[in-house]
Amino acid sequence: MKKKEILLAAALLTGVISFAGGKGDKVNVRHNGKVISISANALAAHLAHGDEEVFQGEDGEWYTASEYQQYQDATAEDEEFEDNEDSGDEADEL
Numbered sequence: 001m002k003k004k005e006i007l008l009a010a011a012l013l014t015g016v017i018s019f020a021g022g023k024g025d026k027v028n029v030r031h032n033g034k035v036i037s038i039s040a041n042a043l044a045a046h047l048a049h050g051d052e053e054v055f056q057g058e059d060g061e062w063y064t065a066s067e068y069q070q071y072q073d074a075t076a077e078d079e080e081f082e083d084n085e086d087s088g089d090e091a092d093e094l
């Protein structure tokens with residue numbers, strides 16, 4: 001059935017998007033000058049010894065929260081992608 005294939009593809013794509021979005025429990029910090037991925041539960045401990053939480057831009061660079069805000073402002077056209085994610089097929093799920 002064509003429709004089933006489309007639904008499967010949509011489900012896979014949704015999974016890829018949420019994985020790429022990194023909305024899990026992992027966060028990134030700059031630890032001793034090196035960016036590492038840690039559990040969100042460990043964030044406070046890293047901040048306590050002087051690490052900064054960092055976010056990766058699409059250019060591959062790492063930004064602190066305030067830098068990342070500026071980066072996102074500078075690339076505001078990316079918001080169009082967020083709108084696309086919301087156009088999903090929830091009604092089609094069974």
Ligand SMILES: [Zn+2]
Pocket residue numbers: 029030031032045046047049051
């Ligand atoms: Zn650390």
